[in-house]
Amino acid sequence: MEIVNAIGRRKAAIARIYVKGGNGTIQVNERPVEEYFPTLPLQHIVKQPLVV
Template sequence: MEVINALGRRKRAIARIYVSEGTGKITINKIDIAQYFPSSILQYVVKQPLNTLSVAEKYDIKVNTYGGGFTGQSQAVRLAIARALVKINPEDKPALRAEGFMT
């Protein structure tokens, strides 16, 4: 699988992600997700699309995000991850849309 990229925006926050096959590691601005988003709620928001499709341990995700606050950034990352998962498998779009991750 080649690297899939996607863009997500929420309020003033912008997130560009790069998804590749891997072990489930998520890095945001070259920092581990647990350090960038110390709140478990924001970590949960970011991982929601992966957990919905049960692919959390299947992909490594690198994120570049800027603008806005932490909540807006986490929701922008969530949208970008959902868009990338649809690029990988278009059949997943109805499930992600039903959960409210796709616009």
């Protein structure tokens, strides 16, 4: 199973993402996206780039 990673930087902030094949769940800091972002608008923003 291949893992694709990317890094985004802005000023002092660094964001890292790792994408791998799986069962379709999204995790943020090892927690389900629904737990990390409790409101539906935030969940939609996170999932929007992944919609095909």
